[in-house]
Amino acid sequence: MKQTDYLDSAELATASLAPGEGAFQNEIIGSSPSFKWVLHQVETVAPTPSTVLILGETGTGKEVISQAIHNRSPRRNGPFVKLNCAAIPAGLLESELFGHDRGAFTGAVSTRLGHFQMADKGTIFLDEIGELPLELQPKLLRVLQDQKLEKLGSTRTVSINVRIVAATNQDLARMVVERRFRPDLYYRLNVFPITLPPLRDRAEDIPALVEHFVQKFSNEMGRRIETIPPEVMDVLKLYDWPGNIRELENLMQRAVIMSSGPVLRPLLGELKRLPSQVSPAAKRTLAAAERDHINEVLRETRWVLGGAKGAAARLGMPRTTLVYKMRKLGIVREQGCRPFRGRPSRLSDTPTEFCGNRQESPLGGTEVRIERAFSEVGTA
Numbered sequence: 001m002k003q004t005d006y007l008d009s010a011e012l013a014t015a016s017l018a019p020g021e022g023a024f025q026n027e028i029i030g031s032s033p034s035f036k037w038v039l040h041q042v043e044t045v046a047p048t049p050s051t052v053l054i055l056g057e058t059g060t061g062k063e064v065i066s067q068a069i070h071n072r073s074p075r076r077n078g079p080f081v082k083l084n085c086a087a088i089p090a091g092l093l094e095s096e097l098f099g100h101d102r103g104a105f106t107g108a109v110s111t112r113l114g115h116f117q118m119a120d121k122g123t124i125f126l127d128e129i130g131e132l133p134l135e136l137q138p139k140l141l142r143v144l145q146d147q148k149l150e151k152l153g154s155t156r157t158v159s160i161n162v163r164i165v166a167a168t169n170q171d172l173a174r175m176v177v178e179r180r181f182r183p184d185l186y187y188r189l190n191v192f193p194i195t196l197p198p199l200r201d202r203a204e205d206i207p208a209l210v211e212h213f214v215q216k217f218s219n220e221m222g223r224r225i226e227t228i229p230p231e232v233m234d235v236l237k238l239y240d241w242p243g244n245i246r247e248l249e250n251l252m253q254r255a256v257i258m259s260s261g262p263v264l265r266p267l268l269g270e271l272k273r274l275p276s277q278v279s280p281a282a283k284r285t286l287a288a289a290e291r292d293h294i295n296e297v298l299r300e301t302r303w304v305l306g307g308a309k310g311a312a313a314r315l316g317m318p319r320t321t322l323v324y325k326m327r328k329l330g331i332v333r334e335q336g337c338r339p340f341r342g343r344p345s346r347l348s349d350t351p352t353e354f355c356g357n358r359q360e361s362p363l364g365g366t367e368v369r370i371e372r373a374f375s376e377v378g379t380a
Contacts, residue, residue, distance in 0.1 A: 267316025
């Protein structure tokens with residue numbers, strides 16, 4: 001992959017790291033100040049037996065951080081057991097956590113170990129801990145306090161040796177005030193909180209993450225992506241990423257699928273939101289980056305708009321939306337064609353539709369119709 005204006009993943013992951021942080025370079029990508037503080041917290045708490053509470057929006061990498069804590073702890077050779085509290089029905093969650101004896105309930109035909117016992121002498125990661133039902137919270141509190149549990153349908157107390165790492169995207173303190181979460185459990189969990197920054201607050205990490213995901217999916221799919229256009233990277237760095245790293249990963253996977261050549265061509269029309277705090281100057285920069293990207297694709301397709309290999313398909317948007325964007329961004333064909341000002345009388349696959357066609361559109365509709373089509377794929 002060509003390194004144009006961006007450092008490679010390893011350089012970005014280790015640049016300006018404090019001593020010891022370089023150990024994360026093959027596991028966690030990020031060198032922004034806010035993320036380096038997270039890595040420092042991980043290295044600080046990992047060797048201790050303390051409970052850790054990881055906070056952050058959906059898709060910020062809470063499971064990855066929990067795994068890093070386990071890998072750097074004295075329990076690294078023990079099991080690392082994961083459980084998503086939101087993914088299991090409330091009626092089954094107690095059995096999943098603490099296990100059950102044969103005959104404990106209808107269908108319990110054999111004794112089963114719970115996740116806590118499976119994690120003995122290791123670490124258990126409880127994701128979405130805010131979804132834990134109130135009636136189960138006292139049992140979890142006892143495990144935290146005494147490292148003891150009772151399986152469902154049993155009166156025998158079982159001793160365990162488990163480190164607990166919990167995570168949530170909810171405000172547990174507010175849930176305590178609203179009486180949806182026990183205060184004593186909250187304080188037991190909140191021994192060492194680590195707050196993960198959203199991707200929009202660590203935009204300098206995006207180039208390294210993009211290259212990592214492109215390399216990963218290229219290898220999986222047998223593709224050869226050599227170049228990421230600078231204008232594409234500019235757009236990715238300006239987007240607010242409400243789905244955080246998970247959203248970026250999914251977009252890169254689709255981009256590798258859709259890129260038939262050596263140049264990465266993500267469907268930028270899928271990026272529907274911009275950060276509300278973006279300044280007018282930043283928005284102008286985004287418009288310039290989008291203009292450059294569309295111009296590059298138009299040149300590659302020889303200004304053919306429609307069809308499976310046309311510019312609209314390459315950009316992941318309807319042809320009418322592309323025409324609208326070209327008018328809005330002032331894009332004209334090279335070699336002296338006049339700017340496109342009117343609605344096209346027909347949407348042919350020839351360059352003439354961009355070179356002064358001023359007839360009324362037969363598409364039947366007003367500017368509102370075009371705006372509606374445009375809004376389906378994102379902001380300008």
